[in-house]
Structure formats: C-alpha cells, structure tokens
Amino acid sequence: MFQKNISLKPYNTFGIEAYAESFVSVTSLTQLQNIISKNKEVFILSGGSNILLTKNISKPVVHLNLKGVEILESPNPNEVFVKAQAGENWHEFVLWCIANNFGGLENLSLIPGNVGTSPMQNIGAYGVEIKDTFYELEALEITTGKIKNFKKEDCNFGYRESVFKNIFRGKYIIINVTFQLTKNQHKLNTSYGAIQTELKNNGIANPTIKNVSNAVIAIRQSKLPNPKEIGNSGSFFKNPVISTEHFKILKKEYPEIPHYPITKKTVKVPAGWLVEQCGFKGKRFGDAGVHKNQALVLVNYGNATGKEIFELAQKILQTVNNTFDIDLEIEVNMV
Numbered sequence: 001m002f003q004k005n006i007s008l009k010p011y012n013t014f015g016i017e018a019y020a021e022s023f024v025s026v027t028s029l030t031q032l033q034n035i036i037s038k039n040k041e042v043f044i045l046s047g048g049s050n051i052l053l054t055k056n057i058s059k060p061v062v063h064l065n066l067k068g069v070e071i072l073e074s075p076n077p078n079e080v081f082v083k084a085q086a087g088e089n090w091h092e093f094v095l096w097c098i099a100n101n102f103g104g105l106e107n108l109s110l111i112p113g114n115v116g117t118s119p120m121q122n123i124g125a126y127g128v129e130i131k132d133t134f135y136e137l138e139a140l141e142i143t144t145g146k147i148k149n150f151k152k153e154d155c156n157f158g159y160r161e162s163v164f165k166n167i168f169r170g171k172y173i174i175i176n177v178t179f180q181l182t183k184n185q186h187k188l189n190t191s192y193g194a195i196q197t198e199l200k201n202n203g204i205a206n207p208t209i210k211n212v213s214n215a216v217i218a219i220r221q222s223k224l225p226n227p228k229e230i231g232n233s234g235s236f237f238k239n240p241v242i243s244t245e246h247f248k249i250l251k252k253e254y255p256e257i258p259h260y261p262i263t264k265k266t267v268k269v270p271a272g273w274l275v276e277q278c279g280f281k282g283k284r285f286g287d288a289g290v291h292k293n294q295a296l297v298l299v300n301y302g303n304a305t306g307k308e309i310f311e312l313a314q315k316i317l318q319t320v321n322n323t324f325d326i327d328l329e330i331e332v333n334m335v
Contacts, residue, residue, distance in 0.1 A: 001024055001035075002023060002024045002060060003022065003024065005020070005021065006019065006022075007019055008020055008048075008057070008061070011045055011048045012048035012051055012053055013047075013048055013049045013231065014051075014052055014053070014231045014232060014233050014300050015302075016052065016053045016231070016305065016306045017303075018055065018056050018306065019056045019057070020043075020056070020057045020060075020061035021056070021057065021059075021060075023060075023061045024060070024061070025063040025065045026062055026063065026065060026066070027065050027066065027087075028066070029140075032062070032066070032140065032173070033140065033145050035060075035062060036062075036140065036145055036173070039060045039062075040142060040143065041059050042060050042061070042062045043057050043059040043060065043061045043062065044062050044173050045061055046063075046086065046114045046117045047089065047112065047114035047117060049112035049113035049114075049117070049227070049234065050113060050117060050120075050121065050234070050332055051332065051335055052233065052306050052309055052334050053306045054305075054307050054310050054335060055306070055307075055335070057335070064086050064114070064116055064173065064175075065087040066085040066086045066088075066116075066175060067085050067088060068084070068085040069082065069083070069088060069093065069096060070084075072178070078182055079181065079182060079183065080183050081178050081180055081181075082178065082179050082181055083178040083179075084176060084177055085116075085175070085176050086116025086117075086175050086176055087116065089114060089115075090108075090111055090112070090113050090114055090115055090118055091109060091110050091112070093105075094108055094109050097179075097181060098209055098210050098213050101183065101184075102181040102182065103182040103187070103209045104132065104133040104180070104182055104186075104187075105128075105179065105181065106210075106213040107125055107126040107128035107189055107195075107212065108123065108128060108130075108216075109216045109220070110216065110217045110220045110221070111123055111234070112227055112233075112234055115177050116175070116177065117174070119134060119137055119155060119162055119174065119177055120162055121160045121161065121162065121331070122155075122158065122160060123160075124159075125220075126189070126192045126195055126216055126219075127189045127191050127192050128189050129157070130157070131155075131157035133180055133181055134152050134155070134157070134180075135151075135152065135179055135180040136150060136151050136177075136178045137150050137155075137174055137175075137176065137177045137178065138175050138176050139172035139173060139174045140172065140173040140175055141172055142171055147175070159238070160238055186209050188212055189212075190215075194219050195212065195216065198218055199211060199212075199215050223294045224291075224293075224294055224297060225291055225294075230291075230300070231300030231302075232291065232298065233297075233332045234297065235271075235296045235297065235331055236296060236298045236330065236331060236332055237272075237296060237313075237328045237329065237330060237331055238271060238328070238331045239268050240269055240271060240326050240327070240328055241262055241266050241267070241268050241269075242267055242268075242269060242326060243265060244265055244266065246326075247259060247269070250269075250324060254277070257269065257273070258270050258273055271328055272295045272296035274323075274324055274326060274328070275290065275295040275296065276295040277323070277324075278316070278319045278320055278323055280316055280319070281294075281295040284301065285308070286308060287301040287304035287308070288300065288312045289304075289312070290316075298312060298313060310334065313330060317330075
C-alpha cells in the first residue's frame with residue numbers, strides 16, 4: 001500500500017524537492033482509519049499549499065485525497081448546508097457553490113489548498129474568513145481512530161488560527177467540513193476598496209456573488225503568482241497587530257503607513273508593506289526570492305531548497321524587526 005522514496009515536489013505548491021520515505025494517497029475514510037490504526041505517527045499532507053518542506057519526511061506520509069460534496073437542507077428556506085470532503089480543491093469548491101447560487105464563500109475565491117485545511121488557519125481574504133460560514137467539521141482522532149464532531153465554538157477561530165494549529169496540532173485529521181451558506185438574499189461583502197474598484201471598472205452597480213468572485217479572482221491574479229507557474233505558498237507572513245501607541249510613533253516617521261484599526265488599543269499593519277519598505281520586494285537570492293508584485297509572497301524560481309526559503313524568511317524577519325520594532329509571524333507551516 002505504501003510507496004517508498006516518493007518525491008513530494010508535485011504535492012507542495014512551493015515546488016520544493018523533498019522525499020517521503022513512505023507515501024500513500026487515501027481515497028476513503030475506511031482506508032484512512034485502517035492506516036491510522038497501524039501507524040500512529042504519520043505526516044498528513046493535503047493540498048500542500050501552506051507548508052514549506054525544509055527536509056525529507058521520515059514519518060509515513062498520508063496524502064488526504066477524500067472527495068465528494070453533499071447538499072444538506074436547512075430549516076431556514078434562505079440557507080443551505082454544504083458538506084465537502086477534505087480532499088476537495090478549495091477554489092473548485094467555491095466555484096461549485098457559486099454555480100449553485102450558494103453565497104458566502106465568493107470573497108475566498110482562488111485561495112490555494114484543499115477544503116480540509118481551510119479551517120485549520122481560518123483562511124480569509126477581502127473581509128471574509130472561514131468562521132463566517134463555518135458550521136461544523138468531522139475529524140479523526142489519531143490515537144483512538146474515532147470520529148469527533150467540532151462545532152464553531154469548539155474551533156476557537158482567530159486571525160489565521162484555530163485549535164488545530166495549536167492545542168490539537170497533530171492530534172486530529174479533518175475529514176470533512178460543513179458550511180452554512182445562503183440560497184438567496186445574499187449578504188455581499190464588497191467593503192474592500194479593491195473589490196469596489198474592480199466592480200466599478202466593469203460597470204457593475206448591483207453585483208451578484210459571481211461578480212464578486214470574478215472581481216476577487218482578477219485582483220488576486222494581478223497581485224499574486226500562480227503556484228503552477230512559480231512556486232509559492234501565498235501569504236508567507238501574518239499581518240501584525242500592534243498597539244496604537246507603537247503605531248503613532250511609526251506614523252510620525254512613515255506618514256504613509258497603511259493601517260486598519262482593530263480595537264481602540266490595537267492596529268493591524270500590512271506585512272507586505274513592511275517587507276517592501278525594507279527593500280525586499282522583487283529581490284532574488286539564488287532561486288529563492290520575494291515576488292515582484294507582492295512582497296508578502298516568497299517564491300521558488302525553480303530549484304530553491306526549503307532551507308534557502310527559510311533563510312530568506314529569517315533575514316526578512318530580522319530586518320523588519322530592526323527597522324520597525326515589529327515581530328512578524330510566519331503564516332506557513334514549517335516542516
């Protein structure tokens with residue numbers, strides 16, 4: 001069942017060459033449970049969009065390839081529950097929802113990865129996060145092989161955070177996720193200026209969920225590199241939240257610093273702007289580099305190793321700290 005010495009390059013969007021000593025792709029829950037019952041120490045690999053492989057993997061690598069989407073009716077005539085298996089491609093799932101006129105996920109179009117990893121870091125974009133439409137998920141407990149249900153309140157969602165990234169890290173395997181979406185009377189979120197501008201440029205005054213999705217796709221394609229064309233993992237750093245006092249000090253020196261108030265005492269500053277101000281945007285160090293259009297994205301120009309990408313990230317973290325006295329946090333999972 002397990003294959004030996006398998007390259008993981010096709011299984012991570014950074015396109016990093018690393019090897020699995022043993023590898024299996026599972027397509028059913030029964031198959032997954034059988035493998036887990038015999039191997040408690042495993043490395044779960046899903047869409048490979050949020051990891052940086054810095055070494056070969058000695059643990060058995062289990063590629064989660066569970067497929068299927070199911071419509072579950074809601075007592076509310078304006079709502080529908082949609083359950084998607086963990087191995088479904090996220091963007092394709094979003095487009096499927098839009099094609100069925102199910103609203104709520106349109107702002108999350110073109111985010112790389114699979115459905116199963118979306119709740120782990122509470123993926124978000126353009127004013128929307130997974131927690132806004134999340135209803136529940138089912139996860140396999142590795143030590144017992146039992147299936148456990150997690151409601152929204154169980155997941156402790158935060159900014160790019162959930163219990164699956166901290167206290168339950170490595171303890172559960174998410175096997176499916178259920179979303180609570182709208183069937184009509186969609187609540188569109190077009191508050192982000194970039195979306196409003198894109199819709200206006202296309203002469204759209206009364207947008208549909210499809211219009212919003214198309215706008216988001218156009219914006220992301222203009223800013224972010226396609227992993228199929230150049231290896232990357234999307235946003236590499238989290239946008240830092242700093243105190244208003246710290247922000248006021250920075251504002252005096254950098255009057256143009258962009259910011260988003262979070263509370264009366266805290267402000268969010270775009271990490272990409274900080275990295276760009278430090279001179280890294282478009283810089284290349286061998287085959288490791290910072291994207292020319294978006295300084296938040298680290299890229300592999302072809303043959304960079306995970307270690308080289310990591311070393312570049314460390315150089316950026318140190319420079320940002322020295323320049324702004326801000327500690328950036330890496331969003332990508334390091335392996």
